[in-house]
Amino acid sequence: MNDLTLIRKGVFRKKVRATLLILSILVAFLIFGVLGAVNAAFGAGVDTAAANRLVTVNKINFTLSMPYAYYGRVRQVDGVENVTHANWFGGYYQEPRNFVQSFAVEPATYLAAYPELQFGEGQAEAFINTRDCLAVGADLLTQFEDWELGRRIPVRSNIWRQQDGSDTWEFEICAVFDGEQDNVPANYAFFHYEYYNEALQFGSDEIGWMVINTTDPSVNDQVIADIDEMFVNSRAESETTTEGAFNQAFVEQFGNIGMILTLVISAAFATILMIVGTTMFLAISERTREIAVLKTLGFSQPRIFTHVLSESVLLSLIGGLIGLGLAALFVSVAAAALSAFLPGLSMSTETILTAVAIMIGFGLITGLVPAINAMRVQIVDGLSKS
């Protein structure tokens, strides 16, 4: 036997109570783990943003387009290394519920803008050189059983029409890409702007947004100022931001996800903190006589304090780690099912470390008052308790 035995025995002194407390803590950390992973997935675009990448959109709203001519003008700005452009296609495969997040892009410059996209051997070149090629993200590819490299597929748009009235563009899947890291999205597809633009019934020679790689992040501010100044008082004024700021703004269209999740998690923790704190307080109060006996035997005040605090931390760690484990399991199952819609859904090391830190903090907070009370138990008073 050692002190850890005493601490363990103290935690499980009343098994039903300990189990219920562990269950409460488990729920809190299950919520924390799952929502933390969701939050990270929403913020993946911000995390993966390159420091030297800028995004230019229509100043009124990013859903409004800009003249194609802007592309050529931005290429002339000092400090710009590469410029590409993209248009939102709003595609689906066969049925509207089979959503295909897809963009019309300028092939060579698009790949240059996003070096983190990894292609199989020869596929990047195949994409650049094939007018009707559809480059498909690995996560998107898994959503459709009949999609494979070399297959021709129709993709319909819920926005655009061809001059013949058709809403369908035929593509050949000639390239499959994936991110060099797990948090780089691979749940979308892109194809040649020219192939799309030349067939358009309306809205041709317009671009949705531009992605600019600067020569160095230190010139970002100047490049941003130069680009936006270039289009002042034009029919489509521009707004240029860093890619990180753009992605953050995009995510915040849905509301401040981080704030919402923080509030939900905080509410869960606050409730459970009070439940566990009160229960720990009562549990230790019930043991006043036992604590007095330990002190009579010679256990010092700091040792008693440490025991009670350790019980609380142990309880929190047991519940928290089980909850986090279940959250990891849930997230891994959900990640597979939601890879096309919420790429990068995984429990990060940061989430795990944060959770463990919260577990320890939670245990310390809920155990502090009972531990101080236990430490202060007067032996004579404690022994007289029935």
Add this chain to the structure above:
Amino acid sequence: MTENAGAASGPLYTLNDLSKAYTRGRESITIFEKLDMQIANGDFIAIMGPSGSGKTTLLNLLGGIDRPSSGEVIFQDQRIDNLSQGALAKWRSNHVGFIFQFYNLMPTLTAAQNVELPLLLTRLSGKERKRRVQTALEVVGLGERSNHRPRQLSGGQQQRVGIARAIVADPEVLLCDEPTGDLDRATADEILETLQLLNNDLGKTIIMVTHDPAAAKYARRELHLDKGRFLEKGGA
């Protein structure tokens, strides 16, 4: 008042001008005042007296779990009444074994684990602790019950575990507060015989508070505490 409860050798305890008073609201209640006393090493004293006479309070002062209002408690030439909480805790673990009326065993621990508790405060190895626990349990006749929890033991057996816990760290003195108060006569006699054996054979100094005249007869000496004074009677 001076009481010499000395036996064969020099004093284990010396109490000088010991007073104890409690404050209850605005009222101050004096338990005893200017008590002087010596207890010799190896003695077996039964302290008797009516309820409220201060028997348990005196035992608590001797055990360093309460502090006097004034006066000195000296143990083997060391004054203990002015030690810090931490130093007193260490002193208790080194020198005193406590035996309680209601045993005060930890319900979640086995008999052996209960007995081992005081040894957790020592630097002994796990193997040595285990050996000492087994020896202590055998001394009290419970060698075969080491893995039983308190609720699986009778009252007498639980008190034996309490005695084993009190002696396992080999303290000089055992302080017993009504050790047979919760037991039937036959079991009480067994417990008292065990205490007598610890006194006679192992030389433990035993100070026992009791209401029971039959229990007091096992002691070498009886002290009656009444109205803050000692009245001595002859022992067994």
